[in-house]
Amino acid sequence: MDGLRTGEVAEQAGVNIQTLRYYERRGLLAEPHRSIGGHRLYPPDTVALLNVIKAAQRLGFTLDEVAELLDAGRRRHPTPDLRERAINKIAEIDQKIADLSAIRTTLTQVVGARCDSLTNCTCADCPIPYLTIGTAERPSGDCA
Numbered sequence: 629m630d631g632l633r634t635g636e637v638a639e640q641a642g643v644n645i646q647t648l649r650y651y652e653r654r655g656l657l658a659e660p661h662r663s664i665g666g667h668r669l670y671p672p673d674t675v676a677l678l679n680v681i682k683a684a685q686r687l688g689f690t691l692d693e694v695a696e697l698l699d700a701g702r703r704r705h706p707t708p709d710l711r712e713r714a715i716n717k718i719a720e721i722d723q724k725i726a727d728l729s730a731i732r733t734t735l736t737q738v739v740g741a742r743c744d745s746l747t748n749c750t751c752a753d754c755p756i757p758y759l760t761i762g763t764a765e766r767p768s769g770d771c772a
Contacts, residue, residue: 631661631669641678648678656681656695688717 638645648670651657657677660668684694693713700709737755744750 631663631671632674634668634670637670637674637678640675641682643678643682651678651681654691654695656691656698687714688721689713 632640634645634648638648648657652659657670657674660670660674663669681691681694681698684697685691689697697710697713734755741751741753741755743754743756746756749756
């Protein structure tokens with residue numbers, strides 16, 4: 629029986645053996661045939677499939693999303709799902725960029741204000757809310 633052994637696939641695809649087994653358990657890779665000696669024998673296109681999976685992950689798709697895309701592509705009448713998912717992924721990335729930009733702005737303000745503590749900041753005009761741990765400070769007019 630022809631096929632690539634586990635180590636060969638892992639080396640050619642640039643992944644480790646545990647990744648192959650994990651992808652099998654997740655259903656991303658079909659369970660390979662076994663040699664007479666019990667060794668896993670993967671079809672030659674397994675390396676290409678692993679490269680596709682890794683490329684999709686680099687584009688920000690989760691393994692669940694990759695599995696869904698692979699399943700859609702394996703159907704007798706595949707759905708053009710990738711374009712829509714890519715549009716959604718772009719929106720998700722844009723939101724993450726906006727969030728990271730806001731975080732960066734706040735951290736820049738923290739550095740500029742010379743903040744020294746999350747719990748008892750002594751800088752003027754602290755850009756982040758802080759707590760005074762162990763105090764029972766209440767705004768005036770509060771009833772106890």
